[in-house]
Amino acid sequence: MTRFEHLSERFLTALRAGGGGVAGACHACVRVLPVQRAAIVIDEHHAGVQPWFTSDEVAAGVEAVQATVGEGPAVDAVATGLPVPVTDLAGLGGRWPGFADALAGTRASGAMIAMPLRLGAIRFGALDLYREAPGRLDGPTLSAGLHIADLITAQLIRARTPLGDAAAPVIDDALWLEQPLASRAIHQAAGMVVAQSNSTVPDAYARLRAYAFGHGMSLAEVAAAVVARRIRFEAG
Missing domain, CATH: 3.30.450.40 (GAF domain)
Structure with missing residues (x-):
């Protein structure tokens, strides 16, 4: 062997x-x-x-x-x-x-x-x-x-x-193939950002990442807050 x-x-x-x-x-x-x-x-x-x-x-x-x-x-x-x-x-x-x-x-x-x-x-x-x-x-x-x-x-x-x-x-x-819950939440949050801000899908992920970086949070933490409707992204 x-x-x-x-x-x-x-x-x-x-x-x-x-x-x-x-x-x-x-x-x-x-x-x-x-x-x-x-x-x-x-x-x-x-x-x-x-x-x-x-x-x-x-x-x-x-x-x-x-x-x-x-x-x-x-x-x-x-x-x-x-x-x-x-x-x-x-x-x-x-x-x-x-x-x-x-x-x-x-x-x-x-x-x-x-x-x-x-x-x-x-x-x-x-x-x-x-x-x-x-x-x-x-x-x-x-x-x-x-x-x-x-x-x-x-x-x-x-x-x-x-x-x-x-x-x-x-x-x-x-x-x-079992995607972690945190990862699923990120994709769900991105979809909510698209609906809230009328942004493109790539822009939605970029906005989530920018918010996390600017507020000293992880991307998963921001996504969880968006899904729970504690954070909302407006158009513009």
Whole structure:
């Protein structure tokens, strides 16, 4: 058995033990890779990258910032189809100014790398892996992370193509397609903004993101407030 075959076996075993789906995949990454936390974000039409699951509150804070400001490692990984490393979340410099400013208010520290979830030109999202200590991932860990990202991509493809290879591992496909409530609320809120302000769909998402950034809120928090009719967007 090759190293990657052994890694695949360990990952799929941990995935099943974690209940399958995106949540199980995040937990499996932490179990089989030398990382302390993980997150999976999905690139959603108009809304951009949105967190579908994070392994802990620290990762959740980072992913909420990326989703709100619309920039960061995962955003670039989806755009380029290449891994995007961050050696120190506490010292980002000027690459992503909005992301860096908003991240300063969280407990994020250490290193991070965003692995694209892609098949050819199709980009599904990104797998974000975190280490508590700053620094670059070593070569073996990087290659292992890329392999895990490919396994996750295969599961996403399988879930969206029920008539795929019958010999593939049997994992509950529905769990891979279960959109988080926060993500659903964002799309519902955008629809309400379109109706309230007579704006286009892309403009509605942009207005939600701008409001969140300007008021120190996450995109999910603003969406929840719009759905609950605590925030309203007028025309103009």
